[in-house]
Amino acid sequence: PEAITVSNLAKIIGVRLAPFERKLRSLGIEYTTHDHLLNSEEASLIAMEYDLNPIVDSIAAIDLFPKAIPKDMSIYPLRPPIVTIMGHVDHGKTTLLDALRKTSVAAGEVGGITQHIGAFSVSLPSQKTITFLDTPGHAAFSAMRARGAHVTDIVVLVVAADDGVMPQTLEAIKHAKDAGVPIIVAINKIDKHDANSRKVRDSLMRHGIELEEVGGDTQCVEISALTGKGLGELEEAIITLAELNDYRAEVDIEAEGVIIESQIEKGKGNVATVLVKRGTLKQGDIIVAGASWCKVRIMSDDKGQSLKQAPPGTPVKVVGWRETPNTGDEVLQATDEELAKTVVANRLRKIEREKQIKDLEIINEKRRQRK
Ligand code: GDP
Ligand code: MG
DSSP: OOEEEEEHHHHHOOOOHHHHHHHHHHHOOOOOOOOOEEEEEHHHHHHHTTOOOOOOOOGGGGOOOOOOOSSOOOGSOOOEEEEEEEEEESSSSHHHHHHHHTTTTHHTTTTTTOEEEEEEEEEEETOEEEEEEOOOHHHHHHHHHHHTTTOOOOEEEEETTTOOOOOOHHHHHHHHHEEEEEEEEEEOOOTTTTTOOOHHHHHHHHTTOOOOGGGGGGGEEEOOOOHHHHHHHHHHHHHHHHHHHHHHHOOOOOEEEEEEEEETTTTTEEEEEEEEEEEETTTTTTTEEETEEEEEEEOOTTTBBBSHHHOOEEEEEEESSSSSOOOOEEEEESSSHHHHHHHHHHHHHHHHHHHHHHHHHHHHHHHHHHO
């Protein structure tokens, strides 16, 4: 039904081939031989020319979309900033993430048992929370962006004080700038005898990073991920920037989020980490991501604690997916299972249709070349 030959369409419409071909040419359709395949858009355009009303497949239009962003966000509550750590290999990203995880007041309470879910939240003594993305490297950042997922609020750029600005440091700066995400510089490994943070600063400034010390906006903190020195200052810098940028989200609307990672787990089936961006995700909710849907059976946080509700800024591992969704997929809530199933079916059909149109173009191209 997605493609039809010229002669079949002529038959359906009830016109002879010769005038039909003339009509097609007048509509700007270049190839009009009887076996040429027309796609559904071309076919319905032609049908309308003959005063026919092509049946528009209205079911295919059913999908889920994010809510419009309110003009005035100031009336909504603050949400935790979402932070990604970037930097050159071996400059200390993993060590820093591990060290930050341990600074959480809550982690201490439950004995610091953490599970890897691709993101974690740090609760500070000041009651403030920071959410860190724990997905490996620059590729994940780009992949998320490519899918249109604007997840990160702040990039922490780790530069080792004994090694200085390196190719992946510059790549990280470019990624952050392209995405319009502000940077906080963390000069790491200052415990080392050959640390030279002055050199790092000068080098960063030469590469367009406007540090506060020269009147710019970019904060710079000296840390040692290994000894824990300066981690409090780094968290403070993040909170300062977050307050300046005033990140807020609606809490009482249907949940919207993004898939951070997914996998199949023994005994649990398809699981995926959802970072809630707006609204509150609740146990029992129906959500859709890409071509998968889920009735939220079990939700747990990065400390392995089960949750009934996840407000904005919370990363949660969700059990109950029909398929494993893809990293970067947008998560949207459906009112019921019927709607979720319809949306997924439509999305699959859309993917199939796009594939058919591509195949059709290839077939037509081959025919053209044969002539
Ligand atoms: P990544 O590739 O950026 O994730 O870097 P890693 O976190 O794996 O760190 C690379 C190496 O640097 C490891 O041997 C770490 O122990 C070491 N390292 C990380 N941070 C520090 C630091 O603050 N001081 C020192 N002396 N070594 C560090
Ligand atoms: Mg690493």
